[in-house]
Amino acid sequence: MLKRLTAIYDVGELKELQGLYLQDWPKHCxxxxxxxxxLRWLSRNPLINHLTFFTLNGDWRSDGLFILVHRYQLFFSNLSRQETPDLMTALTLLDWTGGFKVSAIHETHHKIFKYLVAELQLCLQREMNxxxxxxxxxxxxxxxFKCPPEYYLDNVxxxxxxxxxxxxxxxxxxxxKLIQLLIENNTNVGLYEKETGKLCAWCLRLQSGFLGALEVLQSHQRRxxxxxxxxxxSQRIANxxxxxVTALVNINNAAACKxxxxxxxxxxKGxxxxxxxxxxxxxxxxSWPANR
Known part of the structure; x- marks a missing residue:
């Protein structure tokens, strides 16, 4: 049978697909x-631009295989976490000419990705473990936790x-544009100075569920x-x-680990x-467009 990428448009099917990823929790979180x-973003705006869910020949049920493309961002997964022919075929059928930011690649999928990079002679600008x-x-x-009296917590x-x-x-x-979308659509927290209303620290929740963009202004650090x-x-996400609540940390970022x-x-571990x-x-x- 000829292999081809097929889009998943039906929200009900996407919810079924999501349900497959509950097994062996939190392995596939x-x-x-x-x-x-x-799915939450689509419930607010069914016409999100530049968003497509792909699978191979319409078969997402057997191994939960899906590829998600949003703007220039690429996410891919399957439940077996193995170098299956279907996953490799699906990734090969993508149009890579515009480049991608490929996020949260599990280490077992990373082996597949590196093989693909070599096969298609793709050029990686940078990569982080x-x-x-x-x-x-x-x-x-x-x-x-207790917010110091000179500050208050609010949405970003x-x-x-x-x-x-x-x-x-x-x-x-x-x-x-990604930061703007995260502020508008996802759980976030900003810490503001009462006297001036200045934003001094913040954290956003990324599309993959991870905490991201955690930052404290240099002038307010060590407090x-x-x-x-x-x-x-973390408490907001849970409630x-x-x-x-999950977070990815650069393997050498000792301060964030603390x-x-x-x-x-x-x-x-692992x-x-x-x-x-x-x-x-x-x-x-x-040179990805800032307005998409």
Whole structure:
């Protein structure tokens, strides 16, 4: 049979697919959170631009195989976490000419991805190896923290998107629009100075469920504000979504690891995830559109 990529348009099917990723929890939580994120976005706006869910020959039921493309971002998963011919075929059938930011690649899928990069002679600009921390929903709901009296906690405002993007360690061409989408659609927490109303620290929830863009202004560091913001957003995620809380940390970022250790997150041993920047054809740098 001729293999081809087929799009999944039916929301009911996407919910069924998401349900497959509940098995052996939390083994497949990342795939579950991707689908959950975009299903929530679709419930608010059924006409999201540049969003497509793919599978191979319409068969997502046998191994939960799906590829999710949003703007220039690419996510892919299957339940077997093996170098299956179907997963490799599906990835090969994608149009790679425009380049992708490939996020949260599990280490077993990373072997497949690296093979694909070699086979298609793709050019990677950069790649990062991260480790995963997790806090169960029940424990997140019970977190105890106290905001200092000179500050208050609130949602992050869209007007601060440029500041957040400018200080984001994963910033890249096109990421400002991503930050704006996350502020508008996902759980987030900002810590503000009462006297001035200045945003001093913040954290957003990424599409894959992970905590991201955690930052404290340099002028307000060494006051424990990063721990407070992380605790606050973790509790919100647990209370609002009834979800476990997860975070990916650069393998060499000792300071971030201390924050999650202090709050009782557990390092998921052996769970490594990668993200990669795959350049567009015939370009020496990424030029993804900021307005898509």
């Amino acid at each position: 990342v795939g579950f959170f991707w689908l959950d994120n975009y 991260t480790i995963m921390y997790r806090l169960p929903c029940k424990e997140a709901k019970e977190l105890q 405002k869209l007007e601060h998107s440029e500041l957040i993007n400018d200080l984001w360690s994963a910033r890249h061409p096109g990421s400002l 424990g504000l990063g721990v407070i913001v992380t605790a606050a957003i 609002e979504l009834n979800h476990d 924050v999650f250790d202090k709050l009782g997150f557990t390092l998921q 769970e490594h995830y990668f993200w990669s920047m795959c350049l567009p054809d015939n370009q020496s740098s990424i």
